Amino acid sequence: MGEATGTRFWVGASTKGVIGTAARGIRSLDISADGGATLGEPIDVGPNPMFLAVSPATGVLGVVHELTEGEVSTWTVEGETLAPFGLRGATGAADPCHLAFDEAGGLIFTANYSGARVSVHHAAPDAPADVALSADFTGTGANPERQESSHPHQAVVDSARDQLLVPDLGSDRVRVLALDALPAAFDHDDRRDIVMHAGAGPRHLVIAGDLAITANELDRTASIIDLVEGREIAWFPIGDDVEPRGVGCSAIRLTRGGIVLIGDRDADALRGLRFDPEARTLELVATIPTGGRHPRDLELTHDERFALVADQGSDSIAVIALDAAGIPTNVVGVVETPAPACLARV
Numbered sequence: 001m002g003e004a005t006g007t008r009f010w011v012g013a014s015t016k017g018v019i020g021t022a023a024r025g026i027r028s029l030d031i032s033a034d035g036g037a038t039l040g041e042p043i044d045v046g047p048n049p050m051f052l053a054v055s056p057a058t059g060v061l062g063v064v065h066e067l068t069e070g071e072v073s074t075w076t077v078e079g080e081t082l083a084p085f086g087l088r089g090a091t092g093a094a095d096p097c098h099l100a101f102d103e104a105g106g107l108i109f110t111a112n113y114s115g116a117r118v119s120v121h122h123a124a125p126d127a128p129a130d131v132a133l134s135a136d137f138t139g140t141g142a143n144p145e146r147q148e149s150s151h152p153h154q155a156v157v158d159s160a161r162d163q164l165l166v167p168d169l170g171s172d173r174v175r176v177l178a179l180d181a182l183p184a185a186f187d188h189d190d191r192r193d194i195v196m197h198a199g200a201g202p203r204h205l206v207i208a209g210d211l212a213i214t215a216n217e218l219d220r221t222a223s224i225i226d227l228v229e230g231r232e233i234a235w236f237p238i239g240d241d242v243e244p245r246g247v248g249c250s251a252i253r254l255t256r257g258g259i260v261l262i263g264d265r266d267a268d269a270l271r272g273l274r275f276d277p278e279a280r281t282l283e284l285v286a287t288i289p290t291g292g293r294h295p296r297d298l299e300l301t302h303d304e305r306f307a308l309v310a311d312q313g314s315d316s317i318a319v320i321a322l323d324a325a326g327i328p329t330n331v332v333g334v335v336e337t338p339a340p341a342c343l344a345r346v
Contacts, residue, residue, distance in 0.1 A: 005032070007030070007301040007346070010344045011028075011310070011342065012050055012052040013340050014050060014066075019339060020340075021315050025042035026042070026045055027039055027041065027042055028040035035319050045063055045075065046073060047067060047071075050065070050066040055101040056101075060077075060101075061085075062108050062123065064099045068114075070091035070093055070110070070115065071088055071091060072096065072099065073086075074123050085123070086123060086124060087127075087130075088129055089130035089131070090130055091110050091112050092130075092134060094115040095114035096115075097113045098111040098154045106124060107183065108121040111152040113151050113152060116151070117134050118155060118175075119131045120134060120182070120186050135177055137168060139168065139171030139173065140171060141172045141198065141218075143199055150171050151171075152167070153203045153217075156207065163179055165227075167202035167214055168202065172197070174205065176230065196216070199218055200214075200219055201219065201248075202216050203217040204249075204251055208277060209277065210228045211280070212224075217247065217248045218246070219248070220244055222235065234281070238273065239269075241267070242266050245266045247266060247294075249264060250262070250265055251295075255322065258277070258326070259285070259325060260274075261298060261328065263297070265294050268290055269289045269295070270309055270328050271286070272286035272287075286328050290309045291314075291331055294312045294313030296342075306332070312340055316336050317334070317335040318334055319332050
């Protein structure tokens with residue numbers, strides 16, 4: 001679906017039923033220009049397809065299977081039909097929770113949460129998906145229960161600086177890996193890492209020019225990072241109106257109007273913060289309860305009239321209206337689907 005008619009998403013989900021009801025696969029979800037929703041039937045792509053991404057260059061769908069022995073798979077999309085694009089392969093580490101394609105769509109980077117590793121895979125029909133290259137991390141943080149070791153939670157390609165940014169919840173760092181030697185080498189030098197404030201637990205980030213904004217899971221803050229200088233500038237609370245439950249911030253998005261949207265699992269809400277890139281500040285401007293539980297992921301429609309929030313714990317996706325500036329205003333619809341964990345926009 002194009003911007004004029006609506007936006008298509010693929011919904012990743014848990015097939016284990018640990019949080020929410022066990023799903024039977026991934027599903028397409030079409031959101032029309034007026035916020036109406038059409039949900040496709042489940043498609044079995046393998047166990048626990050918790051995070052999905054679509055390559056803008058090739059249209060290939062990538063899936064990480066969040067398992068003790070992690071897996072990644074790739075698929076071609078023809079309407080409502082999926083076909084294997086490459087072989088399903090192992091990530092070589094436990095609990096992959098995020099993946100990203102490089103600009104050309106030929107490589108996939110997976111963040112393995114429990115395995116303390118970023119693995120690199122070829123995305124081609126004649127290439128195995130098994131690990132081509134990898135980088136392993138060590139480190140701990142201030143929270144002994146949640147930061148006992150490195151926990152890479154996301155992989156973000158920073159094309160302007162030819163690097164990969166990896167928020168590491170376990171070590172209070174954003175790992176920085178150079179991409180200029182790929183596909184021959186993929187090396188990590190921890191001297192390039194961006195050190196965050198103690199106990200932050202950075203989970204996901206968005207890039208805004210020479211700055212980045214992180215959603216910090218553990219201390220319910222959002223940080224602004226200078227990517228040129230490689231340092232954290234400041235951090236701001238996302239809301240102090242609820243008691244922390246230890247799960248805090250989840251996904252983060254940035255609207256064209258400069259509003260940072262963050263899922264808040266402590267409050268079961270969507271937070272909106274106004275980003276001022278000149279002053280380098282964030283200001284809370286909206287809190288919208290989703291009506292569900294455990295908002296794990298969120299995404300925007302192409303026209304940015306709506307934000308979708310995947311409430312894994314309540315088997316639902318909230319459709320939330322945004323005003324002209326991108327500030328969330330109210331829930332306009334709810335889509336029922338088992339244990340939604342990811343919203344991958346086509």
